[in-house]
Amino acid sequence: MGAVREGSAEQRAYLDALVERGLLVPSGVPGVYGRGADFEAVRLGVDALVTRAAVDDDAEQLRFPPVLPRRQLEATGYLKSFPHLAGAIFAFEGGDAQALALHDAASRHEDWSGHVDQSELVLTPAACYPVYPAIARRGPLAPAGVTVDVGGGYVFRHEPSTDPARLQMFHMRELIRIAEPETVAAWRDAWRDRAVELLRSLGLAAELDVAADPFFGRGGRMLARSQRQQELKFEILAAVAGPEPTAIASFNYHQDHFSSTFEIAMEDGSAAHTACLGFGLERVTLALLATHGLELDGWPDGVRADLGLHG
Amino acid sequence: MGAVREGSAEQRAYLDALVERGLLVPSGVPGVYGRGADFEAVRLGVDALVTRAAVDDDAEQLRFPPVLPRRQLEATGYLKSFPHLAGAIFAFEGGDAQALALHDAASRHEDWSGHVDQSELVLTPAACYPVYPAIARRGPLAPAGVTVDVGGGYVFRHEPSTDPARLQMFHMRELIRIAEPETVAAWRDAWRDRAVELLRSLGLAAELDVAADPFFGRGGRMLARSQRQQELKFEILAAVAGPEPTAIASFNYHQDHFSSTFEIAMEDGSAAHTACLGFGLERVTLALLATHGLELDGWPDGVRADLGLHG
Numbered sequence: 001m002g003a004v005r006e007g008s009a010e011q012r013a014y015l016d017a018l019v020e021r022g023l024l025v026p027s028g029v030p031g032v033y034g035r036g037a038d039f040e041a042v043r044l045g046v047d048a049l050v051t052r053a054a055v056d057d058d059a060e061q062l063r064f065p066p067v068l069p070r071r072q073l074e075a076t077g078y079l080k081s082f083p084h085l086a087g088a089i090f091a092f093e094g095g096d097a098q099a100l101a102l103h104d105a106a107s108r109h110e111d112w113s114g115h116v117d118q119s120e121l122v123l124t125p126a127a128c129y130p131v132y133p134a135i136a137r138r139g140p141l142a143p144a145g146v147t148v149d150v151g152g153g154y155v156f157r158h159e160p161s162t163d164p165a166r167l168q169m170f171h172m173r174e175l176i177r178i179a180e181p182e183t184v185a186a187w188r189d190a191w192r193d194r195a196v197e198l199l200r201s202l203g204l205a206a207e208l209d210v211a212a213d214p215f216f217g218r219g220g221r222m223l224a225r226s227q228r229q230q231e232l233k234f235e236i237l238a239a240v241a242g243p244e245p246t247a248i249a250s251f252n253y254h255q256d257h258f259s260s261t262f263e264i265a266m267e268d269g270s271a272a273h274t275a276c277l278g279f280g281l282e283r284v285t286l287a288l289l290a291t292h293g294l295e296l297d298g299w300p301d302g303v304r305a306d307l308g309l310h311g
Numbered sequence: 312m313g314a315v316r317e318g319s320a321e322q323r324a325y326l327d328a329l330v331e332r333g334l335l336v337p338s339g340v341p342g343v344y345g346r347g348a349d350f351e352a353v354r355l356g357v358d359a360l361v362t363r364a365a366v367d368d369d370a371e372q373l374r375f376p377p378v379l380p381r382r383q384l385e386a387t388g389y390l391k392s393f394p395h396l397a398g399a400i401f402a403f404e405g406g407d408a409q410a411l412a413l414h415d416a417a418s419r420h421e422d423w424s425g426h427v428d429q430s431e432l433v434l435t436p437a438a439c440y441p442v443y444p445a446i447a448r449r450g451p452l453a454p455a456g457v458t459v460d461v462g463g464g465y466v467f468r469h470e471p472s473t474d475p476a477r478l479q480m481f482h483m484r485e486l487i488r489i490a491e492p493e494t495v496a497a498w499r500d501a502w503r504d505r506a507v508e509l510l511r512s513l514g515l516a517a518e519l520d521v522a523a524d525p526f527f528g529r530g531g532r533m534l535a536r537s538q539r540q541q542e543l544k545f546e547i548l549a550a551v552a553g554p555e556p557t558a559i560a561s562f563n564y565h566q567d568h569f570s571s572t573f574e575i576a577m578e579d580g581s582a583a584h585t586a587c588l589g590f591g592l593e594r595v596t597l598a599l600l601a602t603h604g605l606e607l608d609g610w611p612d613g614v615r616a617d618l619g620l621h622g
Contacts, residue, residue, distance in 0.1 A: 025373065025445050029380045029431050034445055037372040061348035062336065065480035066377055066465055067434075069340045071420060080414040083403040088427055089434065090401050091469040092394040096528040103391040109382060111429050116399055118422050119469060120340050121479070123378075123400065134336045134345055154377055154465065158402040158430060168432070169376035217407040 004030050007163030010242030014290065015164040021294045030160040031168035038296050042285045043171065045307025046202075047152045050173050050279055053198055059149035059175060064130040066154040066169075070122045072133055075261050078125060081215050081223065085157045087123035090116040123156035127174035128258075128276040135178055136262040141272055145179025147187075152281050164286060165240045171281040178264060181273040185253060188275040192234050192251040195277065199248065202303050204238045204287050211235035211250065238287040248283040252276050315341050318474030321553030325601065326475040332605045341471040342479035349607050353596045354482065356618025357513075358463045361484050361590055364509050370460035370486060375441040377465040377480075381433045383444055386572050389436060392526050392534065396468045398434035401427040434467035438485035439569075439587040446489055447573040452583055456490025458498075463592050475597060476551045482592040489575060492584040496564060499586040503545050503562040506588065510559065513614050515549045515598050522546035522561065549598040559594040563587050 007015065018024040018039075025034030035043070070088065073079065079086060092102055092115065102115035124130065127150045135146060152173040159166055177187040192208065199206040211233045212224035227233055232253045237245035252275060259265070259272045266272050292299040296309055304310075318326065329335040329350075336345030346354070381399065384390065390397060403413055403426065413426035435441065438461045446457060463484040470477055488498040503519065510517040522544045523535035538544055543564045548556035563586060570576070570583045577583050603610040607620055615621075 025375075026448070027375075027380050027441060028382065028444070032376060032378055032380065032432065034376075034441060035374045040372065040374050061351065063346045063351050064336075064338075065343060065345075067343055067467070067480050069338050069343065070417075071339065074417040074420055077414075079417045080410070083405075083410045083413050086403060087430070087432075088401045088423055089467075089469075090399045090424075090429075092390075092397060094394075096530075099391070099394045099528055102394050103388075106381075106385040106390045109385055112399055113401075113424070113429055118401075118424055119398070120471075121343065121398075130338065130345060133339070137337070156378070156400075158400075160431075169378050216410055219407075 005159060005161040005163070005166065007161055007166070008242050008244065011163040011165070011240075014241035015162060017294060018164055018289070023289065023294065024164065029168070030162050031166060033167070039285060041296070041309055042288055042307060043281045045309060046279065046281055046284045046288075047171075047173055048308060049198065049306060053194060054149060054175055057147045057149070057175065059147040061149050061151070062131065062134065063151050064124065064127070064153055066124045066156065067121045068124045068129055069120055071120070072129060073122050073125070076129070076258065081213065081220065082125065084216050085125060085159060085214070087156045087158055089119045089121040089123065091119045093117050124153070125157065126155055126276075127153045127172040127278065128176045131176050132178075132258040132262045132264065132274065136264045140265050140267040141178065142267055143180075144183060145177070145266070145272060148176045148178070150174045150176065163241075165246045165283050167282055170283075173279040173281050174276055176274065176276045178259065178272055178274045180266060181255070181271065184273040184275045188251050188253050188277065191277050195249050195251070195279070196236055199236055199238070199284070202288060202306060203291055203300060204248075206236050206238050206248070207245070208234055208236055211247065240283065240286050240290050246283055246287070247280070248287055249277065249279045316470060316472040316474070316477065318472055318477070319553050319555065322474040322476070322551075325552035326473060328605060329475055329600070334600065334605065335475065340479070341473050342477060344478070350596060352607070352620055353599055353618060354592045356620060357590065357592055357595045357599075358482075358484055359619060360509065360617060362460075364505060365460060365486055368458045368460070368486065370458040372460050372462070373442065373445065374462050375435065375438070375464060377435045377467065378432045379435045379440055380431055382431070383440060384433050384436070387440070387569065392524065392531065393436065395527050396436060396470060396525070398467045398469055400430045400432040400434065402430045404428050435464070436468065437466055437587075438464045438483040438589065439487045442487050443489075443569040443573040443575065443585065447575045451576050451578040452489065453578055454491075455494060456488070456577070456583060459487045459489070461485050461487065474552075476557045476594050478593055481594075484590040484592050485587055487585065487587045489570065489583055489585045491577060492566070492582065495584040495586045499562050499564050499588070502588050506560050506562070506590070507547055510547055510549070510595070513599060513617060514602055514611060515559075517547050517549050517559070518556070519545055519547055522558065551594065551597050551601050557594055557598070558591070559598055560588065560590045
């Protein structure tokens with residue numbers, strides 16, 4: 001297992017309280033938890049609230065599993081920018097004797113590396129990744145392009161931590177816009193402001209900030225600086241446990257990064273740009289539980305109504 | 312990539328029709344697809360129908376991500392019985408120089424094996440797997456035990472195929488019973504009969520049969536024979552594409568396999584047994600689309616109503 005990033009004392013205490021109350025169920029691996037009924041009720045309530053806020057987008061509904069062809073990850077340069085977060089799927093390809101050797105190693109919790117081969121699949125690192133090749137397959141886009149709603153799918157980040165807001169597998173509620181550059185930029189800006197309002201309406205002390213992705217290594221620091229200077233990424237921050245603010249939603253303008261990789265263009269031959277927005281559904285849920293308490297009965301009536309928490 | 316199991320001509324033609332109609336979206340890897348809005352409407356309708364059928368179970372609602380600590384898979388003997396279906400997650404642990412080497416290999420679509428290490432996680436092979444250790448953590452069970460509803464979570468099986476009913480990642484709608492042996496056996500039998508009725512009420516020509524798991528290798532044939540003789544597994548079969556019937560639901564009595572592995576017992580010290588049932592939500596959806604047609608508008612009114620297909 002890679003190094004576990006220890007949460008602060010407040011974060012670890014919050015995790016303990018969530019487990020004690022049955023909101024999260026420990027699996028034995030940091031950042032991987034089951035979810036109790038109340039946690040899910042809030043998470044799905046936030047999901048449905050985003051759906052209602054997106055009604056004017058009239059988005060195409062597409063859903064994708066949490067695995068992706070590794071060719072797609074390789075093509076986007078994800079492994080240059082975020083190698084430390086990726087998850088590759090390995091599988092067994094042998095016969096009877098090899099199976100016995102795998103089982104032997106596994107029954108002693110040894111490394112299986114010598115017994116499995118890399119498959120064609122990786123874990124999906126962000127809910128928008130499968131959308132670009134899927135839209136590219138259709139050929140050039142009509143004017144005004146397309147908006148895609150991928151719902152709240154599971155994504156993977158290999159960053160084991162005892163901070164409950166840093167999960168290895170979590171639901172990212174995403175919308176994606178693919179169109180002319182100015183259309184895409186305006187959509188991203190409008191949603192950024194709408195999302196701040198939406199999260200504040202739930203009682204969260206949500207603040208918008210320019211942000212950067214967690215690019216890897218020495219070269220990553222330059223990439224992050226450039227991304228900030230161009231204001232390509234915004235995040236909405238809120239307190240979850242302790243003073244350190246946590247990003248609970250992000251708004252990303254990719255310019256032509258994905259459209260050039262997957263060759264998505266407008267019908268008139270001009271470039272298409274892309275943007276996406278993502279709500280971290282578990283993080284929003286954790287921020288709400290931290291703000292209003294672990295007993296949903298005691299939450300403000302308006303918040304309960306907005307999230308469809310009945311009974 | 313492992314060997315792709317080619318579907319029959321009928322299965323491949325059905326896959327083509329599903330893609331043409333936008334119900335499934337190809338990813339480039341067999342058995343991994345996006346889902347269009349109509350496909351999802353049916354899948355979620357079936358999911359909700361199972362929820363209504365389960366109301367008398369008054370089950371505890373728990374949800375789990377599609378990854379599992381590999382220790383849990385190792386402990387259950389899954390790698391002895393089904394090594395060919397497992398998926399292990401590998402991740403990068405290096406520094407700047409190693410990241411460059413990974414990116415180099417990946418950008419040529421070479422094997423990453425030399426650049427990543429095995430993580431503590433595997434893909435969840437069946438939706439019930441995380442339940443047993445989670446229940447074990449609570450200590451001995453009160454009389455009549457517990458029923459757990461895990462919803463319709465994603466599970467992984469490494470069996471790439473051009474049969475659309477054989478997916479690598481699909482939703483298994485599961486309920487799990489953990490209690491005294493006779494209670495568990497009776498629950499499994501009652502649900503088996505209820506599920507046949509439920510699926511026939513949707514217009515499917517569903518048939519119940521004794522079945523066996525796809526155990527690996529030479530030793531697996533004996534395990535399968537024993538499982539059949541003891542009637543530990545039943546499946547509901549329906550036609551999807553062509554004459555070969557497809558299992559769309561299964562009902563499994565594990566006796567003390569999981570309860571002894573994870574040390575689950577009743578309060579009075581007697582043994583707890585476990586059983587689970589699973590609806591393959593994508594397979595039920597594919598059987599319904601094959602039976603009633605790819606245009607949901609034309610489906611029988613009663614089926615549309617039962618699945619909540621409006622508009």
